[in-house]
Amino acid sequence: MAKKKSIDPLMDKLVSLCKRRGFVFQSSEIYGGLGSCWDYGPLGVELKNNVKRSWWEAMTHRRDDIEGLDAAILMHPKVWEASGHIDGFTDPLVDCKQCKHRFRADEIDLVKCPDCGGELTDPRTFNLMFKTFMGPVEEDASVVYMRPETAQGIYVNFHNVLQPSRQKVPFGIAQIGKAFRNEITPGNFIFRTREFEQMEMQYFVKPADDQKWFDYWKEQRWNWYLELGIRPEKLRWHEHGKDELAHYAKAAYDIEYEFSFGWKEIEGIHNRADFDLARHTEHSGKDLRYFDQAANEKYLPYIIETSAGADRGTLVVLADAFEEEQLEKDTRTVLRLSPKIAPIKAAVFPLVKKEGMPEVALKIYHDLKKHFKVFYDDGGAVGRRYRRMDEAGTPYCITVDGQTLEDDTVTVRERDSMEQTRHKIAELVELIGGKVG
Numbered sequence: 001m002a003k004k005k006s007i008d009p010l011m012d013k014l015v016s017l018c019k020r021r022g023f024v025f026q027s028s029e030i031y032g033g034l035g036s037c038w039d040y041g042p043l044g045v046e047l048k049n050n051v052k053r054s055w056w057e058a059m060t061h062r063r064d065d066i067e068g069l070d071a072a073i074l075m076h077p078k079v080w081e082a083s084g085h086i087d088g089f090t091d092p093l094v095d096c097k098q099c100k101h102r103f104r105a106d107e108i109d110l111v112k113c114p115d116c117g118g119e120l121t122d123p124r125t126f127n128l129m130f131k132t133f134m135g136p137v138e139e140d141a142s143v144v145y146m147r148p149e150t151a152q153g154i155y156v157n158f159h160n161v162l163q164p165s166r167q168k169v170p171f172g173i174a175q176i177g178k179a180f181r182n183e184i185t186p187g188n189f190i191f192r193t194r195e196f197e198q199m200e201m202q203y204f205v206k207p208a209d210d211q212k213w214f215d216y217w218k219e220q221r222w223n224w225y226l227e228l229g230i231r232p233e234k235l236r237w238h239e240h241g242k243d244e245l246a247h248y249a250k251a252a253y254d255i256e257y258e259f260s261f262g263w264k265e266i267e268g269i270h271n272r273a274d275f276d277l278a279r280h281t282e283h284s285g286k287d288l289r290y291f292d293q294a295a296n297e298k299y300l301p302y303i304i305e306t307s308a309g310a311d312r313g314t315l316v317v318l319a320d321a322f323e324e325e326q327l328e329k330d331t332r333t334v335l336r337l338s339p340k341i342a343p344i345k346a347a348v349f350p351l352v353k354k355e356g357m358p359e360v361a362l363k364i365y366h367d368l369k370k371h372f373k374v375f376y377d378d379g380g381a382v383g384r385r386y387r388r389m390d391e392a393g394t395p396y397c398i399t400v401d402g403q404t405l406e407d408d409t410v411t412v413r414e415r416d417s418m419e420q421t422r423h424k425i426a427e428l429v430e431l432i433g434g435k436v437g
């Protein structure tokens with residue numbers, strides 16, 4: 001169950017802003033919370049959807065060579081034998097004999113418990129897959145697993161996608177979906193949770209071309225974070241050394257982000273060679289080779305994988321955007337989210353709740369909401385309303401005032417500079433729509 005642990009002051013502030021503004025809540029909070037499970041509130045679901053949409057557009061809509069897929073979470077148990085997860089998806093676990101806290105043996109110094117100094121048990125392996133039962137009988141034969149990654153759904157559907165799409169190698173399959181891992185030490189808010197979403201793409205290539213495509217995808221994926229507005233100095237590459245490489249990987253690089261709790265992986269780019277298709281061929285008895293018509297030969301393509309987390313991606317955009325800005329008289333908390341992923345694109349305010357201003361503001365609100373997500377607010381002083389929108393990351397605030405009633409113009413306040421300029425109501429869709437697209 002939920003354990004209250006202070007993460008670090010900056011994360012604490014972000015977590016509390018997320019709760020206050022309706023981005024992220026702890027799961028089952030009224031029952032005391034469920035460890036490492038989080039719910040996305042009204043603004044959070046918009047933000048995460050915008051992150052996912054941006055990925056989907058970059059990886060599928062803008063390309064001719066990648067197809068989409070949405071595979072089931074529950075798969076045939078043999079999939080996990082073939083993939084190596086039943087034998088190998090384990091972490092070494094140690095328990096403290098005194099306080100009973102659990103740790104990943106590879107993350108701590110094994111001399112004594114880091115929380116209470118107590119004696120530790122010997123490490124034992126712990127499989128990270130969640131098990132459940134299919135059908136009404138709880139017996140071994142009905143055990144199924146909650147998928148720990150979305151990738152396997154892509155490999156087993158390689159031929160199903162290839163045939164109707166008439167793609168030719170090189171081509172890819174992309175998928176966004178939930179994955180589950182019974183992590184020993186989840187934490188850091190939505191960074192490491194037991195239920196999370198992945199955005200994965202598997203790119204099938206000729207074995208001889210693997211290095212070329214590996215380099216290509218590294219560059220593409222790095223640039224995607226820049227497109228989201230992430231500061232480049234907060235990103236770096238981490239190359240997996242020989243001792244770090246997963247059993248399936250020929251080469252692997254992580255994109256890391258510098259959080260307040262350190263540099264951490266946010267996405268992996270892997271050269272998986274022909275490991276996956278070879279294993280599924282062997283375990284299913286189905287020939288998963290690709291027939292290259294031009295060369296008149298059959299071969300198992302190599303796979304270049306890009307594997308990102310939607311929740312981690314959402315945490316990155318939140319952490320990167322969060323700022324407590326020192327102003328002349330006070331401090332304002334602002335989320336400098338890229339307008340492209342901000343949950344609300346513009347807020348519309350009447351300066352005061354009289355003289356016909358609310359009616360004009362509501363008309364603007366209803367007109368704009370046909371084009372992008374807008375929010376109407378007439379509660380409290382306008383300065384307070386601006387600050388609420390700064391915390392929500394809303395890039396534009398439109399205010400209807402006395403002058404509006406005379407000349408059909410409004411003020412548009414820009415979140416980052418706080419500058420206000422006057423514009424014709426008729427120009428708002430073009431002015432704002434062009435930037436939030």
Ligand code: ATP
Nearest residue numbers: 181183191192193196265266267268307308309312
């Ligand atoms: P880590 O070393 O952080 O456990 P990993 O190397 O096991 O990660 P992968 O299996 O490569 O991670 O998963 C790909 C991506 O999925 C990660 O880069 C991350 O964005 C996301 N991810 C993995 N595990 C979790 C988790 N428990 N919670 C949230 N996101 C996760």
